[in-house]
Amino acid sequence: MGCGATGGQAGSQAAGFAAQPPAMWDPRGAEACAAALGGALLLLLFALGVRQLLKQRRPAGFPPGPSGLPFIGNIYSLAASAELPHVYMRKQSQAYGEIFSLDLGGISTVVLNGYDVVKECLVHQSEIFADRPCLPLFKKMTKMGGLLNARYGRGWVDHRRLAVNSFRYFGYGQKSFESKILEETKFFIDAVETYKDEMDQGQNDPSSTFSKENLIFSVGELIIAGTETTTNVLRWAILFMALYPNIQGQVQKEIDLIMGPSGKPSWDDKCKMPYTEAVLHEVLRFCNIVPLGIFHATSEDTVVRGYSIPKGTTVITNLYSVHFDEKYWRDPEIFYPERFLDSSGYFAKKEAFIPFSLGRRHCLGEQLARMEMFLFFTALLQRFHLHFPHELVPNLKPRLGMTLQPQAYLICAERR
Numbered sequence: 001m002g003c004g005a006t007g008g009q010a011g012s013q014a015a016g017f018a019a020q021p022p023a024m025w026d027p028r029g030a031e032a033c034a035a036a037l038g039g040a041l042l043l044l045l046f047a048l049g050v051r052q053l054l055k056q057r058r059p060a061g062f063p064p065g066p067s068g069l070p071f072i073g074n075i076y077s078l079a080a081s082a083e084l085p086h087v088y089m090r091k092q093s094q095a096y097g098e099i100f101s102l103d104l105g106g107i108s109t110v111v112l113n114g115y116d117v118v119k120e121c122l123v124h125q126s127e128i129f130a131d132r133p134c135l136p137l138f139k140k141m142t143k144m145g146g147l148l149n150a151r152y153g154r155g156w157v158d159h160r161r162l163a164v165n166s167f168r169y170f171g172y173g174q175k176s177f178e179s180k181i182l183e184e185t186k187f188f189i190d191a192v193e194t195y196k197d198e199m200d201q202g203q204n205d206p207s208s209t210f211s212k213e214n215l216i217f218s219v220g221e222l223i224i225a226g227t228e229t230t231t232n233v234l235r236w237a238i239l240f241m242a243l244y245p246n247i248q249g250q251v252q253k254e255i256d257l258i259m260g261p262s263g264k265p266s267w268d269d270k271c272k273m274p275y276t277e278a279v280l281h282e283v284l285r286f287c288n289i290v291p292l293g294i295f296h297a298t299s300e301d302t303v304v305r306g307y308s309i310p311k312g313t314t315v316i317t318n319l320y321s322v323h324f325d326e327k328y329w330r331d332p333e334i335f336y337p338e339r340f341l342d343s344s345g346y347f348a349k350k351e352a353f354i355p356f357s358l359g360r361r362h363c364l365g366e367q368l369a370r371m372e373m374f375l376f377f378t379a380l381l382q383r384f385h386l387h388f389p390h391e392l393v394p395n396l397k398p399r400l401g402m403t404l405q406p407q408a409y410l411i412c413a414e415r416r
């Protein structure tokens with residue numbers, strides 16, 4: 001607007017005394033104006049570019065990593081890679097080390113690969129690595145409130161404690177919890193009621209983190225975290241049983257021996273069923289339902305393996321790389337339940353088995369998930385023999401959604 005007016009004035013002067021027309025449009029003025037605007041825009045772009053490049057520079061002492069493109073950093077390589085992100089990251093760790101960094105479009109991120117460094121950060125520096133990053137998606141979803149995405153602080157402590165307490169109230173971790181799994185709907189409804197009681201109690205406390213909004217976020221998170229994960233483990237388990245009929249047969253032999261062909265599956269039977277336990281563990285190890293865990297963030301400056309990691313850095317724990325860590329697993333690419341059995345056939349725990357992660361933010365629903373998986377899996381195989389229709393093996397490549405899941409497949413369940 002300002003430029004247009006100036007151009008009009010210059011035009012009337014150039015026209016002289018002859019016609020005295022009202023303000024006229026002079027192309028030279030407009031050109032000068034456009035040039036000035038263009039120059040300013042270029043300068044702005046240049047300044048923004050320099051700012052972005054400075055932001056993208058690795059801070060001194062930061063872990064090394066592949067170089068990225070201006071602005072988008074390593075996002076292009078991640079998106080263009082033929083491999084899924086967790087596999088791509090594991091490959092990068094072979095070149096840059098177990099701890100390396102990526103630039104996710106200006107978000108400096110540290111990726112932890114293999115059991116040793118994941119444990120070093122999530123267990124030995126548990127508090128520092130217990131935060132969640134303020135990523136735009138998380139902010140939009142739950143405003144960094146709720147439980148799963150909550151910043152490490154009062155809100156998270158309150159919500160985790162409340163969730164653990166209401167789980168305990170229902171006998172979580174005890175034998176009585178078993179029957180409760182059959183009443184999950186009631187469980188969630190009562191969890192809402194417990195929350196509402198907390199809200200009422202906190203009414204006069206201005207610093208209370210219990211609010212209607214946080215109630216919606218945390219209950220929603222619990223439902224998603226509690227259904228999506230367990231369902232997908234079972235979908236993988238069914239797929240693998242049809243793929244390996246020998247393994248399925250061995251599980252069924254154990255079920256028949258311990259539970260009988262029509263006995264009610266019971267959590268107590270688990271310790272007498274090492275092979276079934278080993279199969280479920282191998283499904284969790286091999287299929288990596290949550291391959292990159294949930295992103296963490298550092299709440300303080302810290303040093304890991306001599307690298308400096310500033311406060312607020314996003315941290316990715318590549319749990320897939322832990323489960324395929326050759327230091328801990330022989331032939332990790334092979335589906336082999338026997339790796340969880342000792343030479344006498346007893347179930348053998350493995351240190352580097354961490355599908356539920358480690359440290360302060362480790363999965364809250366581990367016990368519930370384990371019980372659900374065991375009861376559903378044994379009940380299903382007790383009654384049915386599973387195979388692919390016409391013995392056609394489906395595509396086994398995982399699909400990355402909220403969790404790593406199998407592609408849709410058809411299965412025949414024949415009464416045994």
Ligand code: HEM
Nearest residue numbers: 148225226229230290293294356357361362363364365369
């Ligand atoms: C096989 C099933 C499951 C797997 C593999 C799994 C895995 C995980 C993983 C890897 C994390 C991230 C931990 C971290 O930040 O380091 C997590 C967090 C979480 N999980 Fe699970 N999970 C499963 C089932 C469940 C169930 C059944 C529930 C609840 C009903 C649940 C509730 C949560 C919650 C609330 C968190 C966030 C904890 C926090 O931030 O403090 N999960 N889970």
